[in-house]
Amino acid sequence: MTIIDAQIHLWAGPIAPPHHWRAPYTIASALRDMDQAGVDRAVNCPAIWDLEANDYAVQAALAHPDRFATMGWFPLDGTADASVVDAWLDKPGMLGLRFMLAAPEMADRIASGGLDWLWAAADRRQIAVALMVLPPYLPAVADIAARFPRMRLMIDHLATNPFEKLPDAAAHLDALLALARHSNIAVKATGVPGMATDGYPFASTHDVLRQVFDAFGAERMFWGTDITRLPCSWRESVTMFTEELPWLRGRDLDLVMGEAVADWIGWR
Template identity: 60%
Template sequence: MEHDVEIVDAQIHLWQGGGAPQHHRQTPFLVEEALAEMDTAGVDRALNCPAIWDPRANDYAAEVAAQQPDRIASLGWFPLEGEPAPREVDRLMERPGMLGLRFVLAMPDLAERLATGDLDWVWERADELELPVALMVHPAQIPLVGDIATRFPATRLVVDHLGVLPFLGLPEAAAHLDTLLKLAQRPNVAVKASGVPSMATDLYPFESTHEVLRRTLDAFGPERVFWGSDITRMPCSWRECVTAFAEELPWLAGDDLALVMGRAVRRWVGWL
């Protein structure tokens, strides 16, 4: 790659067990394979979102981070069923390499609890600790992210995948974009430009996605847009995920490129 910038992937999943959903690879993705592929792709660091389908994924994330602290860190999770348990946040943050939280809230049961405020105890504790919190939400939930950001201003929120659901292609995939871009008014909200090739209607360099990316960068600025691959469900190589941003977007260059490709997410999650 011709650009001398640090490349930090804002989202990968590492796991050891089975049970992956059909849109992800069906075999475990272990750190040894991840590091080898990162070296080939030119990825310096990766932010692991421990797979929610593997109940031991947080344990594995802590083991990996202890072994590779300069290359892998994590945003962890815990089950949200049951009574409020703020101590769960503290326990998770005591694990090696845990920089913050990440939850998938698009499922109907959790979507309802998010809407009713039953999960406010999580955001309250994250706010007290000034943590980054990444959320995968249904597009209909995006206004609720703005509400959380307003009520808990010390929480650094991140919307995964530009709010795009994994099974949708353009233009349907970005039908919510205007709603997402309104969140740019909240200084404690950022977005992951992760999994972008999955919504493309064309092959590399995925020009069908460029207008969505351009509008997102214009709204949030490069300090709050984080490139990521979500590589285990991508229709292309990790290298192509990198170069689709770093070499194929002529309007993304210089300091802006360095921010989007890694510097900004490291600042946001405190991986310094």
């Protein structure tokens, strides 16, 4: 089984938000921890709090193309247009894009159509775009998926707020599951231990995972960690899925633990 983490952050600078307590998280740190945990590869989502993180992602992909790929980001300001997408995708190791659209002023652009140029550019190129988006905007994401069917969307962290615990963290679950009817939407089961109300193996989260799995299937539910903020080890994040979920076995387990996300982003 090839184990691929669907989301980590690499950065070398001293700045980080308080909840990302493993800081900074360098290429060397990640390789050491991945080897210890039995993680073969990781999708790097460059830290938005470090302006050098995109360049650092290129370094990681060039030095270790068999271990790191990148879902990069760029400022969605007045200078951004479809040409920026092309320039970004030309960077080594860049397999898609990832944007944090949780702030109200950014999230409102999802529903208003203010980012349609971005979705159209991704749709023409048939690339993957990951989104950190809050629950009130999930219906707008469904509309985007319907209008741009060749773009492959990925919803970060099951659309949960990283600061909430269950049951509040899953209050939006029905809205998330409703997205499964769109074949071009997948979900990252990342950061899951962070919403647990108990310790390893975080049994309080298992029913949520089962419902997501039943809705999206093994081809569109991706294991991952967001390791720098989790209250557990990388190895525990692995074994939580590989050993503690009796309904996740065989081919389904292979897909969830890595094969499906590699296929979704085109990481051959």
